[in-house]
Amino acid sequence: MTVAVRYTAARTLDTAETETRSPGPGEVELAPAYVGICGTDLHIFHGDMDARVTTPAVLGHEMSGRVVRVGPDVEGWAPGDAVTVMPLRWDGTCPACGSGHQHICQHLDFIGIDSPGAMQQRWTVPASTLVRVPDSVPLERAALVEPTAVAVHDVGRAAVREGERVVVVGGGPVGILIALVARAAGADVRIAELSAHRRALAEASGLTAWDPAVDDVPELVREWTGEAGAEVAFEVSGAAAGVDTAVDVLGVRGRLCLVAIHPRPREINLHRFFWRELTLVGARLYDRSDFEKAVSLVADGTIPAERLISKVVPLTEAPAAFAALEAGGDVMKILVDCTDDAQGVAV
Template sequence: MTLAVRYTSARTLDTAPVQTSPPGPGEVEIAPAFVGICGTDLHIFHGDMDSRVSAPAVLGHEMSGRIVRVGPDVEGWAPGDAVTVMPLRWDDTCPACRNGHQHICQHLDFIGIDSPGAMQQRWTVPASTLIRLPDSLPLDQAALVEPTAVAVHDVGRAQVREGERVVVVGGGPVGVLIALAARAAGGDVRVVELNAHRRSLAEELGLSTWDPAATDVSALVSEWTADAGADVAFEVSGAQGGVETAVDVLGVR
């Protein structure tokens, strides 16, 4: 048995023992060290995903930890290895998988949502989902690998280039990660965020921010770009006004 934090009903969690067994063929057992709380986890906690999530449910798909046991037929991994998990398991047989789109498998298991996640003392997962962590990366920071991968993927898809003007609408965790990734790619970045605390955190990381409640963002972008408009805009607020702002500030290409 191992202790786990479980979602039981809207706005209700408990801590309870859950059954464990030795890792089977192709599996490893991990001792999670740090687990991030994703926006999706918050939606689940508020009861918004009860049609998908079966309570009691162990959540957690942003994590870091160390392997404690390996199952039969597992090669290249050993107890003590620092790892994170890519929390997607696909069937490789559905039409989406056969067309090379495993990430949107028609029977996708999003580990930590559709099956038990990392908010437990011991967690067994397929070895195929493991990502090795460098020894130089602290485990508390390594728990951010999954959302950082989202940000890096988005910036890569947008093909942000050196000197481009980039507007990120929404300064939450993923918005800030996108802004940092865009800056690392050479972009000149502005973060649009209503919340003063979030703006302050972004500024502590060296990002420039705008408060859309205090100023006309479209006018600021026109001044900033000499009326050319932003080269790239990311909408990360999830709000209708944010969508409109992200579209309005874009230049014509």
């Protein structure tokens, strides 16, 4: 048996014992160490994804841990190996897969949403989803590889180039990670974020952050760029005002990368797209190369993972951690410690 955190209904989680499934052919059993709570998990918690999620649902897809057992026909992995998981299972037969875009398979199983996730003491997954973590990387930091892979993919989709001016609208965990990855690619980056706590974390990482509640962000961008406007904007806030800001800061032929999940349709200034020949690109998930790049960025310190971790709580306190994140306040990333002897600690 294993203890798991389960979503049962809107704003309702429990911890319960569930059956441990032995690894079959091509599978491995993992002992998750740390699992991050992300924005998608909060959407599930709010009940926004009930049409997709089958209850009770074990949550969690941002994780690190170790291999416990390997199933038949699994090569290259052994008990004790440190890993993270790229939580995607595709069918390999749909048009998206046929065109080489398996990560957005038309019948995608996103593990942790469409099937049981990592927020449990034992977790069986396909060996093909494993990504190796160097022994030099603490498992707490390795839990941020998955959101870093999101940022790597987003920066790639926006085709950020050295010397470009980039505005990130929304300075939550993914927003700051995008800013750090874009900076590593040679871009000059600014963040627009309402939370003073998150702005302070961004600035502690060497980033410039503006408060859109008091700062005229489009005007600041015009001053910064000599009236040209930014080459790239990322919309990571999920708010209607964030969409407006992301469009308004762009210069001629600027690129807007949509990262946030918007639960409802938004109005957008299409005239500005016409007038300035702007481009809108969507960015969803990642592929293996994004994950491998993310591991290297966490390992070499480009991503200051420890600075982004606000708190670590034991598995039994995960429901309270969801409520704390929903309430907002001075919090960035909360990790759930799934180890057998977990004790909640502040980082």
